[in-house]
Amino acid sequence: MAGYNGHGEFGLVILLLGPKLSGKSSVGNAILGRQAFGNDTMCSSKTTGFTFGKQVTVVDTPGWRLFVPSSEHVPQELQRALSLCGPQLDVVLLVHSVLTRLGPVQWDAMESQLRRLSIRVWEKAIVLFTHADCLGKLTIEEHIRREGRALQSLLGRCGNRYHVLHGNHRHGTPQTDVQQLHAKMQWIREASRSPGLNGSVLGNQEQIEMRRWANPSQYYNPPQCYDVEDGGTNLRLGQRQWSLAGISSRQSISKSPLSIVLLGRRKSGKSSVGNSILAQKKFKTDTKTSRSTAGQGLVSGAFVTVVDTPGWSFYGLAKSEKVLTEISQSYSLCSTGSKCVFLLVIPIDSFKEKDLAKVEKYVSVLGNNIWRKMLVLFTFGDELKDKSIEEHVTKQGQDLQWLMQKCGHRHHVIETSVRDSNQLEQLMEKIQEM
Structure with a gap:
């Protein structure tokens, strides 16, 4: 036979x-x-x-x-x-x-x-x-x-x-x-x-x-x-498919497929986060992201799709309608049948009412239930110095506190200047538990 x-x-x-x-x-x-x-x-x-x-x-x-x-x-x-x-x-x-x-x-x-x-x-x-x-x-x-x-x-x-x-x-x-x-x-x-x-x-x-x-x-x-x-x-047939290029046939699959959509303003470090998760340079970091794109890899025993989206801006540097359209279509790049999680990437700096207004505007195109699938990812965690993330959130005031509550207080901090695999492993554990 x-x-x-x-x-x-x-x-x-x-x-x-x-x-x-x-x-x-x-x-x-x-x-x-x-x-x-x-x-x-x-x-x-x-x-x-x-x-x-x-x-x-x-x-x-x-x-x-x-x-x-x-x-x-x-x-x-x-x-x-x-x-x-x-x-x-x-x-x-x-x-x-x-x-x-x-x-x-x-x-x-x-x-x-x-x-x-x-x-x-x-x-x-x-x-x-x-x-x-x-x-x-x-x-x-x-x-x-x-x-x-x-x-x-x-x-x-x-x-x-x-x-x-x-x-x-x-x-x-x-x-x-x-x-x-x-x-x-x-x-x-x-x-x-x-x-x-x-x-x-x-x-x-x-x-x-x-x-x-x-x-x-x-x-x-x-x-x-x-x-x-x-x-x-x-x-x-309107959805894109997996590519296993770069994945060795010796690597094993032990977990269910996972999709991660990155959201955030320009210069928040979204693309770098995507590259860090996949341990490959899938997304360009030297130019602005103009459209939603996907990269895939095998991460901790699971096939992971990371979707990078255009960042919004405060000063008209990004066309809001185009950004809204690209974000609304980001879900179609997720792996069919996979668990889909959204990472709201926020740099460790000032977060005020105008920041919250932008987040609500651009995230709202994904539906009212999106907050239940959202984790706040703080980048440039080096800027915290000796402060804890809880102290930072408290100091920033009610706007950031409201956002954290909306996301079920799910959060993680990445120190951008430190290449520590533990912080990414901890992030993936939090995502898998969502």
């Missing part, structure tokens, strides 16, 4: 799909770490090996033609590929070269092949970008924006799950690219098998919406919703 490793469990089963010259077979070889498939695939074939200590079965298929109709041989081989996968198909890698523009003709060619398959492709699919070295200095998110609606809609169908492979036939694919792809594929497999990782159901009880993934080097802002006709069901 496909994928069985002889030790009582099944390995990862991967199906490669894509047009001719997309690099499918090379992808299979990179995953397996050896030359298992040739360059001109005419028939579907299966090869099993071990990758990062895990058994992997890769099924390669003939590519369809983009500019002329493919022969009936291709759909027949795609159906045969499904039989090679057996009942244990875990991941579909939809291989797309960055050198090929996805226009109406190419879309129709893809649709004509995929609609014949007897499986629901999209729930298991990752769009795998190949030949990424040809982008030069252009990032993948810039490429996706330039390509336009067709490519963005394809990503929407796949739950915005994608990965990028660099390298070429002479230099090969970097091991880190393959390791990150392997981690993403393992996550899809576990999400489909573990009730604790499942997202919302789309279309029927078997379709699972994958956790959103994104990271700064592989992130773009798709239209908020895609109307996608899939098996007669109109699906609204």
